Amino acid sequence: MIKAALFDLDGTLLDRDESVKQFIDEQYNRFAKLKNFVSKEKYVKRFIELDHRGYVWKDKVYQQIVYEFSLPEPSWEDLLTDYINEFKNSCVPFPHLIEMLENLKSKNYKLGIISNGFGQFQIDNIKALGIKEYFDMILISEWEGIKKPDPRIFKRALEHLQVSPYESIFVGDHPENDVKAAQDVGMKGIWKRDAHWEDVEADYIVNELSEIPFIIEKMNSACVT
Structure with a gap:
C-alpha cells in the first residue's frame, strides 16, 4: 500500500527549462551594458548551452561567458550573484x-x-x-x-x-x-x-x-x- x-x-x-529561459532573458535586460558586447540571442543561447540543464554550476558558466564574449563588465561574480538572488523570481x-x-x-x-x-x-x-x-x-x-x-x-x-x-x-x-x-x-x-x-x-x-x-x-x- x-x-x-x-x-x-x-x-x-x-x-527548469522554461524558468531558465525566462531568467536569462531578464538578466540580460537588468545588465544594460551587456548589449554593448553581445546580442541577447547569443547571450541566452550560450548560457543555456553551458548550463547543461543545471548540471554545471553557474560560476563556471559565467566565467566562460565573460571570457568568450570578452566582457569588461559586468564581472562573472556580479552575474553569479544576480543568478543566486533573482532566479527564484523566474520559477x-x-x-x-x-x-x-x-x-x-x-x-x-x-x-x-x-x-x-x-x-x-x-x-x-x-x-x-x-x-x-x-x-x-x-x-x-x-x-x-x-x-x-x-x-x-x-x-x-x-x-x-x-x-x-x-x-x-x-x-x-x-x-x-x-x-x-x-x-x-x-x-x-x-x-x-x-x-x-x-x-x-x-x-x-x-x-x-x-x-x-x-x-x-x-x-x-x-x-x-
Whole structure:
C-alpha cells in the first residue's frame, strides 16, 4: 500500500527549462551594458548551452561567458550573484502542480522532495512555487552531504517520513538519478517524461503531474484485490 510520494524538483515540479529561459532573458535586460558586447540571442543561447540543464554550476558558466564574449563588465561574480538572488523570481511550475499536491494531501499521503543542488537556492525556488508547506520532508544534497543517486539520501528521506521503500513512490525526470536510484532501494520509480531521454525503464511513465494521484490509486487498488 502506497503511503508516501516523493519528488525530484528540477524538471519534475519546477519547469527548469522554461524558468531558465525566462531568467536569462531578464538578466540580460537588468545588465544594460551587456548589449554593448553581445546580442541577447547569443547571450541566452550560450548560457543555456553551458548550463547543461543545471548540471554545471553557474560560476563556471559565467566565467566562460565573460571570457568568450570578452566582457569588461559586468564581472562573472556580479552575474553569479544576480543568478543566486533573482532566479527564484523566474520559477515556472509544471501544469497541475498545486492541483496534484492538493489531491494527495487531501488523501493524507506523506509528501517529500529530494533535490540535488544548493540548499538555500533550492528552498527559495520551492517557496517561489508556493509549495513548501505541502511537504512533510525536504532533503537537499548540499545540506545532507550526499546526493542522488546515492541510496543513502533516499533511505534518509524514508526514515524522516517513517515509511518503508515498498510504501513509497519517487517521481523524477532523470532515468538514473531519480528512477533507477529509487528502484534500487525498493521504491516504485515513476518517470516524468522528458524530451531529452528515450527508452527509459520505469514502473510507470507520466506526461503530466495530474496523472500521479491516479497511478497511486491504481497501485493501492491492486494491493487490495
